[in-house]
Amino acid sequence: MEQSITGRHLTEDELLRLALPGLAEPEAVPPHVLQCGECGRGLEKWKAALRELAAEDEAALARRTADEWRSREVATLAAIRRSGAPGARRRRVAWGLGLAASLLLAALVATVRPWEDGAPDLAEVAALSGQDRADDALLRDVAVLARGEDAGGLWNSLAPVPGEPPVPEEENL
Amino acid sequence: MKRSALAFCVLLTLTAPAAASPDLPDGKWWKRPRVAAHVGLTTDQTRQIEEIFVRSRGRLIDLKADLEKKQADLQDAIDDPGADRRAVAQQIDTVENARAELQKARALMFLDMKRILRPEQWERLRELQVRARRTMEERRRRMGKERR
Numbered sequence: 001m002e003q004s005i006t007g008r009h010l011t012e013d014e015l016l017r018l019a020l021p022g023l024a025e026p027e028a029v030p031p032h033v034l035q036c037g038e039c040g041r042g043l044e045k046w047k048a049a050l051r052e053l054a055a056e057d058e059a060a061l062a063r064r065t066a067d068e069w070r071s072r073e074v075a076t077l078a079a080i081r082r083s084g085a086p087g088a089r090r091r092r093v094a095w096g097l098g099l100a101a102s103l104l105l106a107a108l109v110a111t112v113r114p115w116e117d118g119a120p121d122l123a124e125v126a127a128l129s130g131q132d133r134a135d136d137a138l139l140r141d142v143a144v145l146a147r148g149e150d151a152g153g154l155w156n157s158l159a160p161v162p163g164e165p166p167v168p169e170e171e172n173l
Numbered sequence: 174m175k176r177s178a179l180a181f182c183v184l185l186t187l188t189a190p191a192a193a194s195p196d197l198p199d200g201k202w203w204k205r206p207r208v209a210a211h212v213g214l215t216t217d218q219t220r221q222i223e224e225i226f227v228r229s230r231g232r233l234i235d236l237k238a239d240l241e242k243k244q245a246d247l248q249d250a251i252d253d254p255g256a257d258r259r260a261v262a263q264q265i266d267t268v269e270n271a272r273a274e275l276q277k278a279r280a281l282m283f284l285d286m287k288r289i290l291r292p293e294q295w296e297r298l299r300e301l302q303v304r305a306r307r308t309m310e311e312r313r314r315r316m317g318k319e320r321r
Contacts, residue, residue, distance in 0.1 A: 142237055
């Protein structure tokens with residue numbers, strides 16, 4: 001349809017390269033993109049996606065919970081599906097899937113690490129036998145009591161330690 | 174019994190860094206595949222550690238129940254409008270002695286487990302625990318900041 005404007009449609013790789021900061025100098029944008037509505041929209045979408053990623057500072061990413069990462073992944077996939085058109089758009093979907101997979105992987109590495117943070121990994125705990133699960137709970141309770149960290153304990157109810165935030169119940173699971 | 178518990182408390186205080194060291198990851202860590210793989214536990218070591226735990230289990234259950242009962246008694250004493258100060262002080266001693274007994278049983282169980290592990294395995298396990306504590310503290314700090 002717009003093929004007759006000037007030149008061919010740009011591939012997703014070419015559009016992404018144009019959208020990357022520092023590379024998209026005005027003179028570097030091919031005349032076709034300026035004339036072709038589809039390629040122009042494609043470039044804008046990539047720019048918007050990159051701006052969104054750049055706006056996230058590292059601390060915010062680190063604070064993101066696994067659920068938040070999952071909802072971002074779902075939103076990304078939904079946006080890709082919405083923008084998806086047959087034929088040449090398949091590459092965008094592949095790109096998007098790759099991006100979503102990377103986000104998910106980053107989320108897992110950044111937030112889960114169950115064996116490192118000492119929290120019980122639900123899958124591992126579920127794999128334990130009934131007796132093992134009871135033993136696991138006993139040992140956790142004993143550790144909390146022996147260290148005097150029981151949240152409902154006497155000392156916490158008498159007076160909180162100044163400057164210390166209240167310990168949420170789920171932290172003692 | 175009370176005297177020995179008190180002596181144990183004093184010992185814990187005097188040797189704080191050493192006493193803090195035998196802490197291990199909470200729960201049944203030797204049954205968690207990823208921890209076991211990280212430490213490099215053999216099947217035989219897992220079996221021996223399980224045996225040590227099973228030997229200590231009954232005592233841990235008793236001591237835990239004892240401590241919880243004494244904590245409840247103390248709470249009742251404090252909640253009592255006509256509470257006698259000296260009686261409450263005595264109850265506090267009782268609770269803390271019960272806690273010391275529980276800590277002692279737990280520490281001795283860890284000591285027996287330590288004997289099953291090679292030094293480098295022990296170090297890996299402790300390193301894991303230190304990291305876990307740090308992550309937990311960091312998380313609590315972060316949650317505290319977000320709430321303020």
